[in-house]
Amino acid sequence: MKEIIMPDLGPMIPEITLLCLALFALVVDLLIKKKEVVAVIGIISAVIVGYLLTGSSGEVFSGMFISDNYSLFFKVIFLLSLSLSILLSIRYVRIERVNFGEYYSLMLFSTLGMMIMASAGDLIVLYLGLELMALSTYILAGFIRHEVRSNEAALKYFLLGAFASAFLLYGISMTYGLTGTTDLKAIADYLINNNIGVNPALILSMLLLLVAMSFKIAAVPFHMWAPDVYEGAPTPITAFMSVGPKAAGFAVLGRVFTTAFSSLTIEWTTVIIPIAILTMAVGNILAISQNNIKRMLAYSSIAHAGYALIGVITGNLDGISSMMNYLFIYAFMNIGAFAIVTILKSEGFAGEEISDYEGLAKTHPLAAGLMLIFMFSLTGIPPTAGFIGKFYLFMSAVKAGYTWLAVVAVIFSAISAYFYLRVVMYMYMREPKAEVSLSTSMPSGIAIAIAALAVLILGIFPSGIIEFARMAVMR
């Protein structure tokens, strides 16, 4: 009988805490009528976990769980998106009459899944984290059960997600067969030592993993679920989904491809380059003709995944850190934009058409002004944070010799100005058609304020976040 040594769980404390708090939230939900309490627990959880993150680093379970700066950075993004989304939800779920406590605990579970993904040092853990995240999000997407669009969103997300995870599994299984292990570092070691880089089976399995991750980050051509799901899902969940799972996908992409498959860098960059270009192209071009703002933002988030992929393409640490920096900034501006979409929703008024924004600057100047900031940030116009994000990406692209790719990206980002400005144009340059009442609340106000301030402050003083992102990739 082998002696079983209890591993040191220190680095995992944030995850364990989050799990406990999620369970606690579930229990509280049973006992308390006022579901806002659950929301508060959710936010407190995010704060506590965020606090706990600072002290945690190390590997547990023989490298299956890796808590390093890299994962830490992503976990901060997850927790940010979690807490901001919860803040947005409080009023929204009441309006949609789905004010259940499970909503918040599912968000916590989903975040837990993301954190597990970001820390995964093993393909099995990765798969399970991904499923945990995905299953929670499927439910959340379909949370408004009486709304057929929500059901449809959930169904589409679910079917395609399951399809994609089949690809993932097949890739994992092939990788396992080829390398005899599922541990990322072991895979890397094996590949480097045995020099089987050009084996078609290996490339197949690697690319099947890429397919699954591309699905999560909604990269073309695996993006098609995103607009439909984003449109149908409850808006705060859309905000959550457009940031959290996407960032988790990138976290995994960054770790798996730069660790396990680092010997195949040329092969996977060859593939990701067209994916990135297509993603930018399709996202930006399709966003132009959208009339539903959620759908427009969905395409925009597709396009942003394309930009972020540039960081991955460079294949070096600088690139990865620029990608992370971008996602961090993207989290704020995208959730900020969705936040405005959320507060435009009120009983009996969807507020999802871009035309609903007509004259918003006249009726609600503050909301319009904030939306303006988010739109310009998404376009990448200084002095907003979006510019810093793009700038860093382009810098790392140029540094890695992909100047032409940077040119392509800037041209698409110029195209993107068209549809972002369209929103601004509706708000500022049209007369209000109908009286739009905002369903503002303190929590959503806080969320928007945080997002807006972050967008501006990170735009003007980006030093801290850049340093953070650089530190995160130091190994």
Added chain:
Amino acid sequence: MDKYVLIPLLPLIAFFINIIFGRKIFREKAHWISTLAVLSSWVISVITLSEVVNGKVINRDIYTWIISGNFSVSVGFLIDQLTAVMLIVVTTVSSLVHIYSIGYMHGDKGYYRFFSYLSLFTFSMLMLVMANNFLQLYFGWEAVGLCSYLLIGFWYEKKSASDAGKKAFIVNRFGDFGFGLGVILVFLTFGTLHYAPVFGGVQGIVGRTINILGYDVDLITLMALLLFCGAVGKSAQIPLHVWLPDAMEGPTPVSALIHAATMVTAGVFMVARCNPIFNLSEIAMDVVAITGAVTALFAATIALVQRDIKRIIAYSTVSQLGYMFLACGVGAYSAGIFHLYTHAFFKALLFLGAGSVMHAMAGELDIKKMGGLKKYMPVTYWTFLLASLSISGVPGLAGFFSKDEILWRTYSSGSLGQVLFVLGAITALLTAFYSFRIIYVAFHGSFRGTHEQEHHLHESPKVMTMPLVILAIGAIASGWVGIPPLLGDIIGLEHSDRFGEFLAPVFGGHHPSEGSHSEEILVMTLSIAAGILGILISASMYLRKTDLPERIGQRFSSIYKLLWNKYYVDELYDFIIVRPTLWIANNVIVGVTDGKIIEGLVNGVPAAIGRFSQWLRRVQTGLVHQYATVMAIGAFIIVVIALLWR
């Protein structure tokens, strides 16, 4: 600061005061400040003249205007003999016109404006003649153009007036285009724009060439011709003469001052000023002479048939300016300037006389509708007659001396000169003819206008006739400073051609005419004969056989029409410049290049992206199977790419 600065400065101050306060404060008294300013300038000019006569030449920089790299140019004054003459001409005529205008413009609602413009003009013209460098000359050049523009279009409500002003400015710009390039060429050649070093150094560049469009062109010739472009524009020579007749839309005092006596002679002044450059280029000199002679004849022929009193005088001006250029072109600069000087008096007189007539006729210009004015306005008649005699070259009057000198100097300048002399003589005949045509048609015979007009006829007030009288004195006597030595000997004058001698330092020494006395007498006789003959023909046609002009007109109707329509030059320009430019602007640029090509691209690319976007939307069918299929195909393709790439 010395007193010379005050010469231009006083009118400038008057301009500012009048333009700012005139409308609200001075109103009907706006003339005071302007007239006083110009009279003061006149006084200082006279003092200056006396100084210059005593041999003082002033060349002084006031301040540095523009510095850029090695380019540096000042505002400064060069007061030499030539300038002194011009100062007197300008301030004298200007003063008289100011005084005349007090009566003529009385009651006009733009009274203050008129006087401020006059002051501005006086300032500009003085700056022009006093300049000691090319750029300041250019400044004055353009500034007088501006005043001309403002004053021609003074009655801006009339479309024809505002059209004429605009036309004057733009046509002048064509000349200035060349002039400006000439100035630049001067700078690039000499590294300075000051007269003294340029004229001093011009000998050093003889024979240098410059490459233009692959041809080597003589530098001096090019420079001279470019400068002459400006003169052609300003002095209304062919082919840029078209603006001057139209400029008669302006108030008549303006025509007298600007379009007869001073501004239009700026071209002559400039050519004379630049004589060191012109002298070194045969070609340029010939061009100047030919342009002058041809213009003289050309304009005179048009003047034969015109009926608008001011237009006739305007064409006469063009013609006389041609004489001046002819003189310059044959190297007789002092003769040119002499004619400029005498012409200022008699031509200003003619215009002011015409103005007086218009004043009486309530703005009527058609001489066919006048007649017999002699008895209604005697002062006007007699002064007008004197001016006409003077311009016709009747011996003893100012015009005779200057014109005779030009003709003689032309004749004696060589074979080309003899050809040009013939043109000049014919012009002299024609000049006398059309000048007296006005006298006979307008002042003799019986009145042909309406009854109302007849009732209204009166002699002009003193303030208007007084300048006429003064100018008439000038028209008679101003020539006496330049009596040809030939005649001087006869009447026993020691310094006969004092004018030429006075200007000699400027024009590189006094060149007494070459050629024999007998030839000179012949030329003089011819010129007198031409003048007398012209008067006689005119008299016979318009006093005795009054139906003859009609008959001739019918007999040679095509020629008559050609002349009546001024050789269709305006129409020609309209056809080859104005219309094509507007056509290009409207149809090519707005219609095609900007409208279709550039904007087509600018709007087309986004529109294409938009259409592509709409098309691409249809791919997103909302169908899960399709999404999954795309995923599968995508996965297939990326694997294929990765496998085949190696």
Added chain:
Amino acid sequence: MIEKLIFGYLATAIIGLSILVITRRNPVHSVVLMLILFFHIAVLYLTLNAEFLAAIQIIIYAGAVLVLFLFVILLLNLKEELVVERFVGIWPLGLSAAIAFAIMMILSTTSFVKGPEGNIGVDIIKSETNTRVLGKVLFTDYLYPFEILSVVLLVAIIGAIVLTKRRLKS
């Protein structure tokens, strides 16, 4: 040789059954065929020294998942299914995608190279039984994923409840 025959039978049955599963008009038939298919896969697992998994395959898939499917099918009342079109309009495209994928997989897996061998050979499994070995590994090396799995299942429970059970608040 006998192994190959058994494999041959199993493979033929699995492929044949699976094609039948996806082509049957009646979903109930599909599910039943699927059940048979699962049994065959379980047998295949047995040939691969995975007795525990074979059992799990039956218990979970056949016992739980397929029952759930059947339950849902019956709940949804699928009579119309027997008359309407089985395939989507773009099925040829889907089929070609699948075929292309198949060709690609065949081509790329021909060069498959087995990874390094581990130390838990057939002999160990035979001596310790599959279940024990699996259990040991599962609860030592794979404890962490196992715990995650428990959360996944919890989420599934919550999800199923949230999505189906509770009535709306008024």
Added chain:
Amino acid sequence: MVPLNWYIWLSGALFIIGMAGFLMRRNIIIMFISIELMLNAVNISLVSFGNFLKDMAGQVLTLFVIAVAAAEAAIGLGIIIALFRNKATVHVDEMNEMKG
């Protein structure tokens, strides 16, 4: 001894069949079943790899896959039921309210 590649091809074949089913069938239940087929294909390969590599990880992973598949089934069927309440259809191609 059966060669490893046979298992791989079997697994691949099953994966492709499952994929074809998913891409072709309108019925949501069958699509769901197709996904299960794909997962089973993966399981076959995992188990065979485990066997050939003398490693338990393959089997462990299979176990996880089966469990997750069950969880997916629960959620998936829950979604189907929730949808069916609002829109009585099981044909996925009729669910295209959101598109473009």
Added chain:
Amino acid sequence: MEPGYPVLSTLIFLPVAGAVLLLLIKRTQEGLLKWSALLISVVEFILSMPLFTGFDKSTHQMQFLERYEWIPSWGITYHIGLDGISVLFVLLSTLITILCVTISWNSIKVKVKEFYIAILLMEGAMIGVFSSLDFFLFYIFWEAMLIPMYLLIGVWGGPNRVYAAIKFFLYTLVGSVLMLVGIIVLYFEAGKTFDILEMMKRTYPYQVQFWLFWAFFAAFAVKVPMFPVHTWLPDAHTEAPTAGSVILAAILIKMGAYGFLRFSLPLFPDATKAMTVPMLVLSVIAIIYGAIVCLAQTDLKRLIAYSSVSHMGFVTLGIFALNSQGIEGGIIQMINHGIVTGALFLCVGIIYDRTHSRQIRDYGGLATVLPVYAAFFMVFTLASIGLPGLNGFIGEFLIILGGFKAVKWAGVLAATGIIIGAAYMLWLYQRVFFMETNEKVQGLNDMDLREVITLMPLMALVLWIGVYPNTFLSFMHASVENLLQRLGNQGMQPQNISDVLGGPVVDLARNVLEVIR
């Protein structure tokens, strides 16, 4: 000489702080909003005076320097300073802003608060652009300016404002983003620094220079705007509110030419010299093309907008003449154009407030109805057509001189622009102010005191620069000489016709081939 406070930072951030202040004022208190905006802009102008008085004209070194660490990991600093090329633009910006505030006093009736906030933010960004000595900082300001300008055009503009605003934004953005990539490439070429002064200490391989020159060209040419990327300008100018047009004309489009001077010339001297002929060709086309197209315009603002294309053609011509007359002429012409075209737009704004028409045919005989206005307009018209004694002449003359010196045909062709310039401006003036009084303008009030005060400073500058330009030219001598030294020679040698006709195309083709190879 330098004042004891960080004058440039104050100038950049005072308007921004002012905008924040306005944010706090209730939107109903329009009077307070306007007066605060005016006060801020006037204080700003007063605070900018030390730049005028304290500038050391004897050196080309940057002055009023400030330098703080900003993003150390990218080597980005907050580095600002002025030299003789940029100082005048800062002063012009502070002046123009005041005028924009006063001219909008009564004409802006909706979203007053946002309007003045936008104007003030514009001002801060404009000054930032001209004083940045760090490329990153420069780009931030450069792009940040687009936001308020987009709103100015789109919110308070004319009937077709939305189209114009988007066109403006996208046009300039497309150009700018290419420059962004260029900046990044330059960053690595220069050894990881964004500091412009550091960058200028190096020389770059020709191929790098070549591509970067075109990348920067994309941004600057659009902004100038050079032919053929000028078509945003008529729309933007026409549709923008008066203040917007004024800022656009006076400051914003100067940034393109400023960019050439500040970056393209000193950083890529070899590429600049190689590209001179194409640049001159484009400039000459802009001059003549822009002038001719004015003849076809029926809209007041559109005409003036197209005239800007022509005038800015002079500026680029001067700059690419690469000699001191050309460049100094270019700079002074930029200032002049800012003053004159700014003033013309102010004038159009004044009349537009009364008639709400921009169509030329709706006017006529204004000189009778509004004599004071007519006088102002006349002076600015004359300045625009380059009458000596007014400011336009100084610039145009120096540019033509410089152009002629560099390449004869360029000077000659540019001079033709002056003829057409006189034609369209005088024709415009005739149609608007002369002839019979149009009944639509009958009985309008002449300019009031506020409007007169708005125009007076520009009028004074028109005369000042026309009569004594050395006040302004003297600022730039040292810097321009230094720039020319950096370019390595005193301008181009005269070229003959074969170079001219085939030259640009052949040069371009040759370079492209070379670079590709």
